[in-house]
Amino acid sequence: MSLRLGSPTPARPSLRDRRVDGEVALLRRWFRRVAYDDVGRHWVMVPKYDLPRGLNRRATPVLILIPADYPVVPPDGIFVDVGLNIPGHYFQQQGPRNPFGDQDWAWLCAHLDRRGWRPSADLVGGDNLATILELYATIFAAMLKPG
């Protein structure tokens, strides 16, 4: 019997870690560039997300914070560029709702209904980060309407 000394064995990825890794791989089928926190899996960032018509820019970077209980709990809102022509539910100033305001991120406040959130074990068979970004095309359009 031998003992292996040296650097400690890296922690085995958790179920959540593997889920986020898999979802990033899925996102990379749709987006040329995807960055993410491959240590804590706290965030995923798409540098160029095409915006629907009606907005004053063609694209924005998108930052998604991954909840600790993901995928049981969906992300709450997304962070996008400041300076978009969104009339409400869009927080550009740094504060409790937007901790990254000092880094030119604005928080787009849209909450997904947890009763309707349906992730599945096979990633692509249910809701995931890719379907969220697909849904945001609809949400952006809804955000342009007052109310």
Add this chain to the structure above:
Amino acid sequence: MARTIRLNDKAIVLAADEPTGQDVRQAGQVDPGRVLIDAQTRRIVRPQDRIAGDDLYDAPRFDKGR
């Protein structure tokens, strides 16, 4: 005359001549917590809306903040 549409990439046959979002919801057993979206326009299809596109998907309902 029946009309066939696709919901989440599955074919659904609708009996109504001018089907609505509600017809799709019933035929596809769409969860009340989810909205129907026209895949081409990305617009929400409400229960009372007539179905324009033939390709729909569902997604979680959302609200624009509290």
